[in-house]
Amino acid sequence: xxxxxxxxxxxxxxxxxxxxxxELYYWPTIQGxxxxxxxxxxxxxxxxxxxxxxxxxxxxxxxRAMKRxxxxxxxxxxxxxxxxxxxxxxxxxxxxxxxxxxxxxxxxAPRDEAGALWLHQLQLTIADLVTHIHDTHHPIxxxxxxxxxxxxxxxxxxxxxxxxxxxxxGYFERIIETSGGPYVLGRRLSYVDLSLFQIVEGLRYxxxxxxxxxxxKVPRLVALTERVAKRPRIAAYLASKRRIPFSQWGIYRYFKxxxx
Amino acid sequence: xxxxxxxxxxxxxxxxxxxxxxELYYWPTIQGxxxxxxxxxxxxxxxxxxxxxxxxxxxxxxxRAMKRxxxxxxxxxxxxxxxxxxxxxxxxxxxxxxxxxxxxxxxxAPRDEAGALWLHQLQLTIADLVTHIHDTHHPIxxxxxxxxxxxxxxxxxxxxxxxxxxxxxGYFERIIETSGGPYVLGRRLSYVDLSLFQIVEGLRYxxxxxxxxxxxKVPRLVALTERVAKRPRIAAYLASKRRIPFSQWGIYRYFKxxxx
Numbered sequence: 001x002x003x004x005x006x007x008x009x010x011x012x013x014x015x016x017x018x019x020x021x022x023e024l025y026y027w028p029t030i031q032g033x034x035x036x037x038x039x040x041x042x043x044x045x046x047x048x049x050x051x052x053x054x055x056x057x058x059x060x061x062x063x064r065a066m067k068r069x070x071x072x073x074x075x076x077x078x079x080x081x082x083x084x085x086x087x088x089x090x091x092x093x094x095x096x097x098x099x100x101x102x103x104x105x106x107x108x109a110p111r112d113e114a115g116a117l118w119l120h121q122l123q124l125t126i127a128d129l130v131t132h133i134h135d136t137h138h139p140i141x142x143x144x145x146x147x148x149x150x151x152x153x154x155x156x157x158x159x160x161x162x163x164x165x166x167x168x169x170g171y172f173e174r175i176i177e178t179s180g181g182p183y184v185l186g187r188r189l190s191y192v193d194l195s196l197f198q199i200v201e202g203l204r205y206x207x208x209x210x211x212x213x214x215x216x217k218v219p220r221l222v223a224l225t226e227r228v229a230k231r232p233r234i235a236a237y238l239a240s241k242r243r244i245p246f247s248q249w250g251i252y253r254y255f256k257x258x259x260x
Numbered sequence: 261x262x263x264x265x266x267x268x269x270x271x272x273x274x275x276x277x278x279x280x281x282x283e284l285y286y287w288p289t290i291q292g293x294x295x296x297x298x299x300x301x302x303x304x305x306x307x308x309x310x311x312x313x314x315x316x317x318x319x320x321x322x323x324r325a326m327k328r329x330x331x332x333x334x335x336x337x338x339x340x341x342x343x344x345x346x347x348x349x350x351x352x353x354x355x356x357x358x359x360x361x362x363x364x365x366x367x368x369a370p371r372d373e374a375g376a377l378w379l380h381q382l383q384l385t386i387a388d389l390v391t392h393i394h395d396t397h398h399p400i401x402x403x404x405x406x407x408x409x410x411x412x413x414x415x416x417x418x419x420x421x422x423x424x425x426x427x428x429x430g431y432f433e434r435i436i437e438t439s440g441g442p443y444v445l446g447r448r449l450s451y452v453d454l455s456l457f458q459i460v461e462g463l464r465y466x467x468x469x470x471x472x473x474x475x476x477k478v479p480r481l482v483a484l485t486e487r488v489a490k491r492p493r494i495a496a497y498l499a500s501k502r503r504i505p506f507s508q509w510g511i512y513r514y515f516k517x518x519x520x
Contacts, residue, residue: 076438077378080385080431090374094384101377114350117361118337124354124384125340131391139399140412141419152400152412159401171340178336 022048022102023086025066030250031198033095033130034083039194040099042237044106050242051086096123099191108191115185122175122184122192126199129168133202134251136160136258146255157258161210165203169218172196176220182227189231196221197228202252207259282308282362283346285326290510291458293355293390294343299454300359302497304366310502311346356383359451368451375445382435382444382452386459389428393462394511396420396518406515417518421470425463429478432456436480442487449491456481457488462512467519 022041026034028050041048052062066082069075069091079093085101092098100120103109109119139156140149172184179186183193200221204211215222228234237243246252282301286294288310301308312322326342329335329351339353345361352358360380363369369379399416400409432444439446443453460481464471475482488494497503506512 073438077381078434079381080388080428090377092377092381094381097377097381097384100380117350117352117357120360121337121339121352121354121357124357128340128391131388135395135399139395140415141423143419143423149412149415152409152415155400155409155412159403163401163403168340174338178333 020047020087020105022046023051024048024083025051025062025069025086026083028052028063029244030247031202031244032083032250035198035244036095036126036191036195037083037085037098037102038242039198039234039237040102040106040108040191042242043189043191043194043231043233044102044108045233046102046106096120096127099123099195103191106191108189108194110185110190119185119190119192122172123195125168125171126192126195129164129199130251132160132164132168133199133206136206137253137255146253150257153255153258161207161214165214166217169199169214169221173218173221176224181220182224184224189228193224193228194234197225197234200225201229202246202250205246206252206254208254209259280307280347280365282306284308284310284343285312285322285329285346286310286343288312288323289504290507291462291504292343292510295458295504296355296386296451296455297343297345297358297362298502299458299494299497300362300366300368300451302502303449303454303491303493304362304368305493306362306366356380356387359383359455363451366451368449368454370445370450379445379450379452382432383455385428385431386452386455389424389459390511392420392424392428393459393466396466397513397515406513410517413515413518421467421474425474426477429459429474429481433478433481436484441480442484444484449488453484453488454494457485457494460485461489462506462510465506466512466514468514469519 024034024037024041026032026037031038038050052066054062069084069086070078070081072078075091077091079091081093083095083098084091084093085098087101090101092101100109100116100123103119104111104116110116136157137146137153138144138149139152146153175184176182183189184196185192200211229238248254284294284297284301286292286297291298298310300306312326314322329344329346330338330342332338335351337351339351341353343355343358344351344353345358347361350361352361360369360376360383363379364371364376370376396417397406397413398404398409399412406413435444436442443449444456445452460471489498508514
């Protein structure tokens with residue numbers, strides 16, 4: 001399996017060779033789906049700007065720039081929603097698509113077509129899981145408060161823990177087992193491992209009681225999570241101000257009634 | 261934009277050059293997510309087998325083969341769920357990932373990286389829309405009947421038509437406008453156009469009244485749908501027994517109460 005061994009891809013330019021500076025566009029106050037991209041950029045030590053989070057006056061300018069790229073009539077290939085990545089002239093939307101683009105370039109994915117597609121397939125399965133997790137607390141509408149859809153949220157959460165969580169997380173447990181571990185591809189870390197770390201950490205935030213019981217069923221996934229957390233660049237990132245804390249505005253939200 | 265001009269990719273083999281026979285694995289009685297792949301294979305005139313639908317005794321054998329590839333312990337890269345495609349030794353899961361793989365090979369996608377990623381990004385946005393459409397009638401659980409989640413379904417449907425449908429379908433309307441039309445990439449058909457045809461046709465089945473009113477807002481999308489329906493291979497497919505009818509078991513389901 002051919003991995004890129006450099007943390008950055010090299011690009012020719014009229015000035016010679018330079019490292020690409022990536023621009024990530026995402027909501028500045030939540031982890032959300034942007035966090036899957038942030039984790040990959042951080043692990044690779046990539047040169048990137050989290051545009052909408054630039055401090056002071058720059059913060060607002062960043063949000064304006066994001067809006068312009070989403071809605072501007074002269075943008076030929078606008079993303080439907082954040083996150084999106086600007087890489088030179090390219091604008092790439094959809095979290096899994098961004099990671100697919102970055103994967104080989106950051107040394108976080110196989111370079112061969114079959115390997116890259118397989119990893120992408122796993123990331124798309126994570127994307128489905130993320131939607132299910134979000135919908136536990138907002139099954140009806142993102143335009144209503146949790147309190148306005150609580151009965152439906154309770155039922156959806158029961159469904160999630162009865163069927164969805166065991167099937168999705170059991171699937172990844174099996175993949176790690178088949179690969180020989182500790183990661184989904186075996187010994188080499190990939191962006192999917194970083195995303196699985198984020199899934200487990202998020203579920204721990206939103207469902208501390210349920211996860212305490214559930215984790216016994218997926219020991220390899222738990223071991224992967226701990227291993228990712230200890231990687232030097234990830235550990236430094238998690239301890240930094242760049243890591244936005246979990247909150248009641250993201251994908252994972254804690255409600256006592258849902259964590260029975 | 262470099263398109264493949266042959267309907268099939270050519271593969272070397274020990275016998276010389278041959279056309280790849282694709283094996284599609286999907287539930288045999290519904291259109292579902294598999295239909296997005298079927299439409300691409302049909303438009304390209306590709307050589308494929310819809311494995312689980314093979315007639316007579318073969319039908320059951322096809323379903324068994326599907327189960328084996330999903331659950332078999334010796335499958336190194338199992339899909340999480342159907343549909344998945346077998347192309348030689350490769351097994352590719354996740355609808356959008358399958359189309360990404362097939363796109364260039366079937367002449368239904370640009371060959372350059374930026375163009376292929378852009379098209380894939382649009383397909384991933386369609387995948388999000390499909391989940392929203394499905395959840396209008398099943399917002400709580402796929403393991404409960406519609407009648408058991410009707411109040412939530414009514415609220416979710418209201419949200420869908422107030423916010424989701426205008427934003428998603430308006431986005432694709434804008435993309436067609438920006439490209440110059442009649443298709444999302446301009447004059448060349450892509451697999452995303454086939455999927456948008458399926459979205460519009462499905463919404464017409466599930467929400468005939470609502471769609472009648474709504475279609476005025478997305479004239480380019482409606483024109484694209486009619487144009488796709490008239491393409492010779494698509495028209496032949498739609499008139500054939502290979503096209504499974506819409507039904508109350510798929511993504512799109514008709515309930516009078518939801519189509520106010």
